[in-house]
Structure formats: C-alpha cells, structure tokens
Amino acid sequence: MARVVWAMRTLKLTLAYDGTRFVGWQRQAAGESIQGLLESAMARLEGRSVTVHGAGRTDAGVHARGQVASAEVTFDHDPATVARALNSQLPEDVRVLEVVEAAEGFHARFSARSKTYAYRIRISEVADPFDRAYAWHVRSPLDLEAMRRAAALLIGTHDFAAFQSAGTEVRTTVRTIHRSEVGHEPGLITYEIAGDGFLRHMVRAIVGTLVEIGRGRWPSQTMADVLASGARTGAGPTAPACGLFLVRVDYY
Amino acid sequence: MARVVWAMRTLKLTLAYDGTRFVGWQRQAAGESIQGLLESAMARLEGRSVTVHGAGRTDAGVHARGQVASAEVTFDHDPATVARALNSQLPEDVRVLEVVEAAEGFHARFSARSKTYAYRIRISEVADPFDRAYAWHVRSPLDLEAMRRAAALLIGTHDFAAFQSAGTEVRTTVRTIHRSEVGHEPGLITYEIAGDGFLRHMVRAIVGTLVEIGRGRWPSQTMADVLASGARTGAGPTAPACGLFLVRVDYY
Numbered sequence: 001m002a003r004v005v006w007a008m009r010t011l012k013l014t015l016a017y018d019g020t021r022f023v024g025w026q027r028q029a030a031g032e033s034i035q036g037l038l039e040s041a042m043a044r045l046e047g048r049s050v051t052v053h054g055a056g057r058t059d060a061g062v063h064a065r066g067q068v069a070s071a072e073v074t075f076d077h078d079p080a081t082v083a084r085a086l087n088s089q090l091p092e093d094v095r096v097l098e099v100v101e102a103a104e105g106f107h108a109r110f111s112a113r114s115k116t117y118a119y120r121i122r123i124s125e126v127a128d129p130f131d132r133a134y135a136w137h138v139r140s141p142l143d144l145e146a147m148r149r150a151a152a153l154l155i156g157t158h159d160f161a162a163f164q165s166a167g168t169e170v171r172t173t174v175r176t177i178h179r180s181e182v183g184h185e186p187g188l189i190t191y192e193i194a195g196d197g198f199l200r201h202m203v204r205a206i207v208g209t210l211v212e213i214g215r216g217r218w219p220s221q222t223m224a225d226v227l228a229s230g231a232r233t234g235a236g237p238t239a240p241a242c243g244l245f246l247v248r249v250d251y252y
Numbered sequence: 253m254a255r256v257v258w259a260m261r262t263l264k265l266t267l268a269y270d271g272t273r274f275v276g277w278q279r280q281a282a283g284e285s286i287q288g289l290l291e292s293a294m295a296r297l298e299g300r301s302v303t304v305h306g307a308g309r310t311d312a313g314v315h316a317r318g319q320v321a322s323a324e325v326t327f328d329h330d331p332a333t334v335a336r337a338l339n340s341q342l343p344e345d346v347r348v349l350e351v352v353e354a355a356e357g358f359h360a361r362f363s364a365r366s367k368t369y370a371y372r373i374r375i376s377e378v379a380d381p382f383d384r385a386y387a388w389h390v391r392s393p394l395d396l397e398a399m400r401r402a403a404a405l406l407i408g409t410h411d412f413a414a415f416q417s418a419g420t421e422v423r424t425t426v427r428t429i430h431r432s433e434v435g436h437e438p439g440l441i442t443y444e445i446a447g448d449g450f451l452r453h454m455v456r457a458i459v460g461t462l463v464e465i466g467r468g469r470w471p472s473q474t475m476a477d478v479l480a481s482g483a484r485t486g487a488g489p490t491a492p493a494c495g496l497f498l499v500r501v502d503y504y
Contacts, residue, residue, distance in 0.1 A: 018381045092384045129270045132344045
C-alpha cells in the first residue's frame, strides 16, 4: 500500500491583538482566546487540527503588538498567502502582521531569547476615553526620577519570586532582565522591560511597585529589598492588565 | 403668595468621547447619544429636565477630544463639583474634561467662532487592531504632496455645496476655512481642518476627495474644480466616520 508522506514545515507568525475582550492568549474551556481563534483559522487551511504555540501567554485584557507564534503544518501555500487567509478569517481585533518560514524545530516559546513588554500609565485628573482599555489611569503625578532609579535596580539576574502570582509552578524563579526603563511624554508614563523570561503577573507586579514608589509611599530602594526578600507581600499591587503590551520577541 | 426666583446660570462643558458605540451627538428616538447621556446626568443634578447644546453634532462613530456643550441650570454646585458629579454618572467612553461658568446667553453652537476637526488615515498593508475604530485604513501609499496642494485650495471663503450630504437644509453653504493641513508620521496621515462652520459630512467628503487625489486618480486641481462645480457627484466618496475627531471649538 502506498504511503503518502506529507512534508512538515514550521511557520513563524507575528501578531498584534487588542486583548480587551479575550480570556487571554491561551485556549480555555470558556470564552474566546487568541490561540483558539488562530488554531481554528489554521485548521481550515490544514484540513485537520493544528496546535499554535505562543511566545508569551498574555492574560485576559493584555495586548500584543509583536506576539510571536509557531505552528507545524503540511499545506503548501506561500507565507504571504497564509497571512492573508488567516486575516480574512480572524476578527478585526487580531491581525497577523507577518508569516515567515522557520527552521525545523523552531518553537515560539522555547526558542525565544528575549521578550519585551511595555506598560502605559495615563496621568490625568480625568481619564482619557480613548485610553480606557490601553492604559492604567492614575490621577496623581508620579515621581519619575524615583521610578527610574527603582527600575534600574531590576537589571541583571535575580530571583523574581516576590513578583510572581501565587499558585504558579515554575522550575526556577530566576530571570535575567537586560532592559528596564521608565519613559514619559506629556500625560503618559511608559515602562519598558526586556528579559529572557517573565513569571506570571511579573511585569504587572513590578509596575504596581514602581507606582507605589512614584507616589512617594516607598523609597526607590524598596525595589531591591522586595527582590531580595522573595516575598510577594512586600511588592506593590498587581497593575491592571489593560496597560500591558507584549511588544516584541527576539530569537537566537 | 411668595415666589421663589431661581438664579439661572450658563455652564460651558468641554468633553471627550469615543463615538464608536453611539448614534452620534444628537438625541434620537432609538440608540444612545452623547447629548442624551449628558442631559440625563444633568437632570439628576437639576431635579428636572435640562437641554444641553453641543457645538458640533458629530455623527455615529465620530469621536471628540474637545467637543463643547452649554446648558442653562439653576443648581449652585461649583464647576469642579459638577464635572465630578457628571463623570461619576457617565459611562467611561464619555468624559467631562472641564466645566466653567459662561456668560449669560452663551450657546455652544451659536457662539462658536471656529471648530477644528482632525481625520486619521492609517497606511499599512495589514490593519492596526488598535486603530480599527480610530482611523480609516488605506492599504496603498498616498501622494502626500498632491494631498497638501489640494488641501491648501480649500483655505478661504467658498461655497461648499459639493461637499455636503444630500437632504440637509441650511441657509447657506458658504463657509470660511482658515486651516487645511495634511500632516504625517510613519504609517499615519493626519488631516486637520479649521473653519467657521461645517456642512453635514463635509469633512468626510473632503477627506474622501483628498484620498482619491493621494491615490493619483485625480490631480490636486480637482479639489478646486469640484468646489467650483457645486456638485456632490464630483467629489470623492464620504470617508468612514471612525477616522474623524472634533478636536476643539473656539469662541469669541
């Protein structure tokens, strides 16, 4: 009996999405996920189910400007056609920006060298109606210099256990951060952080701590103390999901 | 019998709103309007119905960063308290930015000297999911210089009948435009127009014409020809509502 051998290929997808109405990246029992939508769209091209792996498992309400996903498929449409076909099936709040051919064995999460997240804080007495789903609205002005000093303390290799949500299981809570910067323009503070990996809610717990420092409730040094303590109770509150964006993922 | 005389005062409100889910500024038989929401919120402070007049009657899907409204009321809360009270009742996509005391007889529409609108055009192969409700997505690059030349032809006092939607009744279709500028940053073209008044769909018909010129289908001079002809059929299509913002209103 003849055996048909399907040639497997790995695709790398770059995505942007407005996370507002989703349960998050990851497929779940109830609610719409970005992974679920992509897998459905991909399955229509493949003629059978396809698993799509994402570089970062963004939570409900978290956005992406440069999420990366990978999938192994056998169909032979060229990458530009795949991008168009996926976009024609996806809702407007999820867009495939690019599809490229990846090397065999490429995996969006395991092959990632670095991820960059950005967090937007809108500073104004009255909330901006256009930023209600894309920024944390903070009424009081924040001490930018104190936040900058605190942010810089995160650069390097540290145990980030204090900035991890309870109930998550990971092999190690040690991560290396190579960028941690506070920027600003009128009415807006932006925090950018890049590192080799992030624990669950880590960026949002860091931002919550930065804002406590910016408010003058804690000195900048608290960031280092919390880090050293390893205790989640020492860090600030988890900042709202809506201000967070997965900006880019870099690979070896 | 004693007569209580209520002191009337006029308030001037500056508003920002995301027009996406509204039927427009104006109260209508069905659907939620910004005017309707404001009048309800105001009525709760006043204890009886209040009419709120807006400077520009923005259509469904059109946004505002600086709409101005006026209302005559008798309650005596100070302006800052009124702003907070209104915001606490309004949904998040409508915000009162400022409330000030206005002179007797001030009317947001009739007292306006000039209105400024901005229109955003997103130029990219794939649509930006964050701009899907805040810009017109155009795939092909546009000739910026041709658009600039055409935009400049609108400055001055002209009969804008050709840029008016059918079925509207106005005393005169002559308007004075003192600013008409095409700006750009990477992936985004912004058109700003300021004038003493605008006909129904006028800015969107002008933008539709500018885009036809930007696409190279018509020369810049077409803008002047259409203006002179007075015929709506000569102008470009009406650009989508979502790209349009009422930016500011100036008074004498």
